[in-house]
Amino acid sequence: MARREVSVLFFLALLCKAIAIRSQPSTIDASFCLSWRLAVETNNELPWRTVPNKCSQYVEDYLIHGQYERDLELIMEQALDYVNGISIVGDGKDAWILDVDDTCISNIYYYKSKNYGCDPYDPAAFRAWAMRGWCTAVPPILKLFNKLIDNEFKVILLTGRDKEILGQVTIDNLHNQGFIGYERLIMRTNIYKGQSAVTYKSNIRKNLEDEGYRIWGNVGDQWSDLQGYSFGNRTFKLPNPMYFVP
Amino acid sequence: MARREVSVLFFLALLCKAIAIRSQPSTIDASFCLSWRLAVETNNELPWRTVPNKCSQYVEDYLIHGQYERDLELIMEQALDYVNGISIVGDGKDAWILDVDDTCISNIYYYKSKNYGCDPYDPAAFRAWAMRGWCTAVPPILKLFNKLIDNEFKVILLTGRDKEILGQVTIDNLHNQGFIGYERLIMRTNIYKGQSAVTYKSNIRKNLEDEGYRIWGNVGDQWSDLQGYSFGNRTFKLPNPMYFVP
Numbered sequence: 050m051a052r053r054e055v056s057v058l059f060f061l062a063l064l065c066k067a068i069a070i071r072s073q074p075s076t077i078d079a080s081f082c083l084s085w086r087l088a089v090e091t092n093n094e095l096p097w098r099t100v101p102n103k104c105s106q107y108v109e110d111y112l113i114h115g116q117y118e119r120d121l122e123l124i125m126e127q128a129l130d131y132v133n134g135i136s137i138v139g140d141g142k143d144a145w146i147l148d149v150d151d152t153c154i155s156n157i158y159y160y161k162s163k164n165y166g167c168d169p170y171d172p173a174a175f176r177a178w179a180m181r182g183w184c185t186a187v188p189p190i191l192k193l194f195n196k197l198i199d200n201e202f203k204v205i206l207l208t209g210r211d212k213e214i215l216g217q218v219t220i221d222n223l224h225n226q227g228f229i230g231y232e233r234l235i236m237r238t239n240i241y242k243g244q245s246a247v248t249y250k251s252n253i254r255k256n257l258e259d260e261g262y263r264i265w266g267n268v269g270d271q272w273s274d275l276q277g278y279s280f281g282n283r284t285f286k287l288p289n290p291m292y293f294v295p
Numbered sequence: 296m297a298r299r300e301v302s303v304l305f306f307l308a309l310l311c312k313a314i315a316i317r318s319q320p321s322t323i324d325a326s327f328c329l330s331w332r333l334a335v336e337t338n339n340e341l342p343w344r345t346v347p348n349k350c351s352q353y354v355e356d357y358l359i360h361g362q363y364e365r366d367l368e369l370i371m372e373q374a375l376d377y378v379n380g381i382s383i384v385g386d387g388k389d390a391w392i393l394d395v396d397d398t399c400i401s402n403i404y405y406y407k408s409k410n411y412g413c414d415p416y417d418p419a420a421f422r423a424w425a426m427r428g429w430c431t432a433v434p435p436i437l438k439l440f441n442k443l444i445d446n447e448f449k450v451i452l453l454t455g456r457d458k459e460i461l462g463q464v465t466i467d468n469l470h471n472q473g474f475i476g477y478e479r480l481i482m483r484t485n486i487y488k489g490q491s492a493v494t495y496k497s498n499i500r501k502n503l504e505d506e507g508y509r510i511w512g513n514v515g516d517q518w519s520d521l522q523g524y525s526f527g528n529r530t531f532k533l534p535n536p537m538y539f540v541p
Binding site: 080081083084085087088090091092093094095115116119120122123124127283284285286288 | 327331334336337339340361362365366370529530531532
């Protein structure tokens with residue numbers, strides 16, 4: 050073979066190796082970030098403040114390139130199966146609880162500007178973002194929401210967002226994203242300020258039970274949506290590798 | 296370029312593509328199985344009886360090729376950090392609870408013969424396997440175990456294994472795998488037969504608390520090790536994509 054062809058083959062072999070490396074599933078970082086994501090989602094890593102810097106690209110890929118959506122879809126399939134198996138009492142007290150941020154509507158666009166959670170939490174910037182009302186619906190959860198409304202459940206949206214500051218914009222944002230027909234939107238008022246999400250949300254759910262509601266299901270992206278007490282007959286933990294709410 | 300060289304290049308291009316496909320991270324099945332594993336580990340998929348057939352190879356790869364071990368190591372790093380931050384009271388009542396199967400000692404070798412959980416649960420075959428006493432230590436958990444002993448915690452092993460049938464072999468198996476110096480091995484006796492793991496283990500832990508034990512930590516591969524009541528100050532969920540214990 051001529052020298053020129055040998056060079057071409059050598060170049061091709063290099064290219065080939067480069068492609069193989071690029072498409073390998075487990076570089077050391079990807080493997081670490083996958084372990085980290087599992088630890089976070091199973092509530093083992095606790096509390097955590099920021100995404101490890103070396104996982105910024107991993108978290109972006111996860112959120113943007115389909116795996117996050119497939120994870121949500123599989124969980125919502127489970128939720129829909131469960132909904133289909135419930136015989137409601139029908140007295141207007143059959144309830145589901147849904148969290149708002151990164152459950153019904155997404156903050157991924159905002160977190161992109163914060164390195165997908167590698168930058169520390171920035172309450173002022175987050176408030177400014179939420180004030181715009183630009184959050185987009187999370188499609189698989191909107192589908193569950195509509196199914197619940199169709200099946201005559203009372204859907205109660207329960208969020209740690211401050212009612213005074215974010216009340217109207219949250220109502221508008223939910224409405225313009227298709228969340229229409231819910232029973233109540235419960236936001237944090239002054240008397241709950243300073244409480245952890247677990248305490249605040251448990252308190253609210255207990256009050257709902259005292260009003261006679263049966264909480265059939267409870268959906269949130271944070272374990273603090275689903276722990277404490279009165280957390281409902283079944284809980285669904287959605288993935289969120291961007292931030293942790295205690 | 297001569298026809299022969301063109302053929303060589305064409306063959307190389309094909310080979311190159313084949314390598315790239317083989318090492319691609321996300322075929323449809325791998326992506327589904329990753330979603331399924333997340334759903335299982337976050338207790339969203341519930342209850343589940345067998346691993347989906349199309350995930351048999353995925354689960355084998357996960358368990359055998361390093362990711363499972365890295366997942367365990369990261370969780371145990373968290374646990375060790377937590378241990379190092381505890382000031383024990385030192386009255387002999389500072390306790391940790393560890394599950395046995397697929398927490399301290401591994402059944403992966405057995406589950407290999409059951410298609411890594413794709414085949415249905417087979418109580419007789421599992422009992423025959425356990426009777427051999429061939430389970431191997433799970434290294435990151437043995438490391439935690441030894442650290443707990445060194446730090447003068449009382450380590451209590453709590454398992455759903457039947458005491459009458461598997462008592463002696465379990466003691467021997469734990470011993471030959473290096474689990475030496477624990478406070479108690481609590482196994483299921485007749486009065487707990489028929490109870491779910493959540494009920495049985497909660498009962499036992501409550502009894503331990505009534506004896507004065509403070510449960511600082513609780514480690515298990517099943518959510519039923521960590522839920523119910525008296526579950527301890529902090530829980531650590533280890534991965535197990537092979538089977539589900541209600």
